[in-house]
Amino acid sequence: MSDVKAQLQEAFERTGLRQTPQRYDVLAWLVRHRKHATAEEIFDAVNRTNQRLSRATVYNALHALVESGLVRPVAGEGAAARFDATLDRHHHFICDRCGSIEDLTWFDLPSKAMQAAAGGRSVRQVEITLHGICQRCARGKTKQATASV
Ligand SMILES: [Zn+2]
Ligand SMILES: [Zn+2]
Numbered sequence: 001m002s003d004v005k006a007q008l009q010e011a012f013e014r015t016g017l018r019q020t021p022q023r024y025d026v027l028a029w030l031v032r033h034r035k036h037a038t039a040e041e042i043f044d045a046v047n048r049t050n051q052r053l054s055r056a057t058v059y060n061a062l063h064a065l066v067e068s069g070l071v072r073p074v075a076g077e078g079a080a081a082r083f084d085a086t087l088d089r090h091h092h093f094i095c096d097r098c099g100s101i102e103d104l105t106w107f108d109l110p111s112k113a114m115q116a117a118a119g120g121r122s123v124r125q126v127e128i129t130l131h132g133i134c135q136r137c138a139r140g141k142t143k144q145a146t147a148s149v
Contacts, residue, residue: 004028005028007087008024008027008031011027011087012024012070015068015069015070017064017065017070022046022053022058023064025046025049025053025061026042026046026058026061026062026065026071027065027070029042029046030042030083030085031085031087033045034103036084036101037082037083038081038082038083039058039062039081039083042058042062062083069125070085070087071083071084072086072127074101074129082101088106089106090103090105091103091104091105091106091127091128091129091130092127092130093131093132093134094129094130094131095132095133095137096132096133097133098134098136100134100136102134104128109126114126
């Protein structure tokens with residue numbers, strides 16, 4: 001089968017989250033499309049291929065995936081939460097001007113500094129969000145508030 005399918009099955013096994021068709025569909029869509037989509041956009045997309053799913057079912061599936069750590073909400077100021085699969089590690093860049101969220105190649109943090117900052121807390125995951133002006137906005141090619149995903 002496809003790589004995505006194997007990757008997803010491995011992810012469900014690793015986290016111990018019970019795999020249901022709805023959870024699979026939601027996670028597969030996020031992995032394949034690499035978008036930072038809102039719950040509404042995820043519902044629309046999944047609903048297009050499987051009309052029988054109710055909104056509540058899709059939202060519950062999304063919630064279970066977030067709880068398990070397979071999906072995370074991406075911080076976006078003043079906007080509806082956007083969701084991202086966590087199967088491949090990456091950081092984010094959020095544009096102050098157009099609000100676009102871009103994936104950045106993963107880089108490790110100096111673990112000594114991180115441990116010092118965390119003190120006695122146990123760290124499960126780290127994510128970095130850089131804020132600034134994206135390349136398109138820097139070139140003046142986008143107008144304000146035309147957030148694209
Ligand atoms: Zn921008
Ligand atoms: Zn991302």
